[in-house]
Amino acid sequence: MTFDETYRAAFGFTDPALDVGRVLREGSPAAELAVKIPLRMMNRHGLIAGSTGTGKTRTLQLIAEDLSRNGVPVFLADVKGDLAGMCVQGESNERLNARRVHPAEAFPVEFFSLTGNRGIQLRATVxxxxxxxxxxxxxxxxxxxxxxxxxxxxxxxxxxxxxxxxxxxxxxxxxxxxxxxxxxxxxxxxxxxxxxxxxxxxxxxxxxxxxxxGEPELDINDLMRAVPTQNGIRGIVNILSLADVQDKPRLYSTFLMWLLGQFYFKMPEAGDPDKPKLVFFFDEAHQLFDDASSALVEHIEQVARLIRSKGIGVFFITQTPKDVDEDVLAQLGNRVQHAIRAFTPKDAKNIKATASTFPPSEHVDVPKSLTSLGIGEALVSVLDPKGVPTPVAPAQVLAPSSWMSAIDDAQYQRVISASTLNAKYSTAxxxxxxxxxxxxxxxxxxxxxxxxxxxxxxxxxxxxxxxxxxxxxxxxxxxxxxxxxxxxxxxxxxxxxxxxxxxxxxxxxxxxxxxxxxxxxxxxx
Ligand SMILES: Nc1ncnc2c1ncn2[C@@H]1O[C@H](COP(=O)(O)OP(=O)(O)OP(=O)(O)O)[C@@H](O)[C@H]1O
Ligand SMILES: [Mg+2]
Known part of the structure; x- marks a missing residue:
């Protein structure tokens, strides 16, 4: 098959899907060759990887936006504070609009926090x-x-x-x-x-x-909402503000494990739903596996495996796939791999290792692409609607519709005080x-x-x-x-x-x- 035929066949399906980008043909995005993730495959989990500054967070933002457009709520860990802008309409200029399928838009956001700063206080009992x-x-x-x-x-x-x-x-x-x-x-x-x-x-x-x-403990049903907006029904974008607890990664990573566990225990079996019930985006995922005991890693692997049948998807975001435990990695059906910048012999090794996790490709020189991809470009391989991995596609990722950066404290407070959940959780x-x-x-x-x-x-x-x-x-x-x-x-x-x-x-x-x-x-x- 020619280059075009390969990708037309791979992504030509008509099932409801999230629009991720356009295939890069000789370095330029081909308008007619879309790269998509079927909505029903979002509970087969995923990985967004790449060196710092290559576009991981924007890819996360874009996928989260499209889930919300489909009425699916998401839960995002905002490690640097640069996802908070999702509550604000994105800039509208020629360059960005040319890279968008949807117009600029603000999304309905709830902010949560482990410390009560920049978000509704989250709690769990001991x-x-x-x-x-x-x-x-x-x-x-x-x-x-x-x-x-x-x-x-x-x-x-x-x-x-x-x-x-x-x-x-x-x-x-x-x-x-x-x-x-x-x-x-x-x-x-x-x-x-x-x-x-x-x-x-x-x-x-x-x-x-x-x-x-302590109490009141977070009720997972509060994360599962979709609301009407002037643009139609949107899944709630739940953002966990972590910028102030970056030095306490353990609390963050264990909280997310607890939360996944809650979903696992409390959600009924969903079989293979047409769209996920909720999707998690776990930024700085290496923190989860750093000095975790083998028992804990085994648990993480189990939770990831079992939660799929509840209709919950989990995306890990990290610099290199090596940060994620092998058994967990094996379960991640959808992959967006941004560039790897190689400066040291260790980086070179990393490129080799990453390339080996992709299937051989007729049209892409994977190791070469990994170093030459630009910012906001990636190698994408996802599961098609039948659950079969697509060929690796070099792609330019679309531009998000919402604001691509941090917001100020006043904006956080506006969102928090307007939230119906604030009254429920603000007082212990x-x-x-x-x-x-x-x-x-x-x-x-x-x-x-x-x-x-x-x-x-x-x-x-x-x-x-x-x-x-x-x-x-x-x-x-x-x-x-x-x-x-x-x-x-x-x-x-x-x-x-x-x-x-x-x-x-x-x-x-x-x-x-x-x-x-x-x-x-x-x-x-
Ligand atoms: N899809 C995109 N559309 C438009 N601009 C993008 C896109 N992806 C990346 N960019 C540009 O590149 C910059 C860096 O992207 P991003 O913040 O997503 O990198 P990152 O991989 O998350 O970096 P870090 O590891 O430091 O968090 C963005 O601020 C934006 O200007
Ligand atoms: Mg980032």
């Missing part, structure tokens, strides 16, 4: 995060990790929800003091290890992570959890009552569980800043004593759920 991911955020050794796993097991067995760091700290303190005997059957733990765990928690808190652990709630249960226990023993069986042993959780989670919340909620919580401790006994039974009742529903942990040690619902 319980639902689970010991594996928490161990990764805290950078624990194997021994410390196994102690943490034991603490989770102890709390799960006793139906004590760990909502925030105060809960976890209290449980740790309790288990090396008054609760020593409780722990014997779990193998015990050393006060020194607990000391290290607590210190690592304090370090993480000082970096702003304290706000992240603090309901009964391990902290209160332990307080109640200590209060009881202080009264020198005869020893009582622990709550978990004599309580029929299943029968007593209240119907809905919302009814399990305390009526008078308080801000869960450490200060507010600590100062209320003086009155703790009075409150907790009378609440001892009530607490058991209130946490019952959560407790029944808390018994099952699945993939990654996360709570299963």
């Amino acid at each position: 319980s639902s995060f689970g010991p594996v991911l928490l161990g990764k955020v805290l950078d624990l050794t194997d021994v410390q990790q196994s102690v943490l796993a034991m603490v989770f097991k102890y709390c799960d067995d006793r139906r004590m929800p760990l909502l925030d760091f105060d809960d976890l700290r209290d449980v740790l303190n309790y288990l090396v003091t008054d609760g020593k005997d409780d722990l014997k059957q779990y193998g015990g733990m050393s006060a020194a290890t607990v000391g290290v765990l607590v210190r690592k928690m304090v370090e993480l808190e000082q970096q702003g992570a304290a706000k992240f652990f 709630i603090n309901r009964e959890s391990a902290h209160e249960i332990l307080q109640a226990k200590l209060a009881k023993s202080a009264e020198a009552e005869p020893p009582q069986p622990s709550e978990g042993d004599d309580f029929d959780w299943r029968q007593s569980a209240p119907a809905a989670r919302s009814t399990s919340r305390r009526k008078s909620t308080t801000l869960s800043t450490s200060g507010a919580r600590r100062s209320s401790r003086s009155t703790a006994e009075r409150v907790f004593e009378s609440a001892a039974r009530g607490v058991a009742n209130q946490v019952g529903h959560e407790a029944v759920r808390a018994l099952k942990r699945g993939l990654l040690g996360m709570l299963k619902f």
Whole structure:
């Protein structure tokens, strides 16, 4: 087949697809030769790679825009702040318009953040995060990790929800003091290890992570919306603002693992849907695999494999495919490879390695192209509607319709204050959890009552569980800043004593759920 025939055959399908670019014929984009990704293949995952400044983020932006146009919500990690411009209409000039299929447009954006800066505060409970991911955020050794796993097991067995760091700290303190005997059957733990765990928690808190652990926990349904705009229905572009937490990659990467897990646990099987339910774009993906234990990598591989059948797509964005674990790489059906700039012998090796991940091509000299592609150009190989890889196409990527750069704080605030989700998530709630249960226990023993069986042993959780989670919340909620919580401790006994039974009742529903942990040690619902 000739050059034109090859690409006409490869991308000539009529199934709904995302328009990515035009085939480069002798260095110039051929208007009649489109390069597309079938919408139904977006849950077969993807990789966007290339050296710095070669166009990865703009490719991500372009694909995200076209998903939104198709009513598909996306979740983007905005590591440098340069995706925030998606909420603003792009510049309209001759050069850019010539490279666009769609006119300039602003997209409906929600900003989220792990610290509450430049986005709606995201939260997850310590319980639902689970010991594996928490161990990764805290950078624990194997021994410390196994102690943490034991603490989770102890709390799960006793139906004590760990909502925030105060809960976890209290449980740790309790288990090396008054609760020593409780722990014997779990193998015990050393006060020194607990000391290290607590210190690592304090370090993480000082970096702003304290706000992240707690309630209200993010409801994934809030990320799954499509809304009417003046241009038609658009999937929401959910942007995780990370520019201020670049020095805390662990929190970011583990949060995304948790989020993927949530989608996996909570979404029904979707088979092979015509279009994905949501697509993730995971920028700086190497952070996920940096010093990850083999167990964690295996989990990532599993989540990526299993989440596909839920209709969720995951795109990794990174400088070289080598940054992504081999088993995960093997699952990425759609590839956009930007240029690799070779300066050192190591770079040359990288080109060879990258070229070897593409199938042999009749029309493209892959290693040569990899070094000669211009900015915003790429080698593209995707799955066609039948799931068969297309031949490698050299392409010029289209220009995004929205603004291609950062925005100022005032613009962030405008979007955040206009969001309907802001009210739901802006205030932390603090309901009964391990902290209160332990307080109640200590209060009881202080009264020198005869020893009582622990709550978990004599309580029929299943029968007593209240119907809905919302009814399990305390009526008078308080801000869960450490200060507010600590100062209320003086009155703790009075409150907790009378609440001892009530607490058991209130946490019952959560407790029944808390018994099952699945993939990654996360709570299963
Ligand atoms: N598809 C495109 N359309 C128009 N301009 C583009 C396109 N791709 C890249 N560019 C231009 O190239 C610049 C760099 O692109 P981009 O920010 O996407 O690089 P990157 O690979 O993400 O770099 P880094 O690794 O540093 O994040 C953009 O600011 C833009 O001016
Ligand atoms: Mg970039």
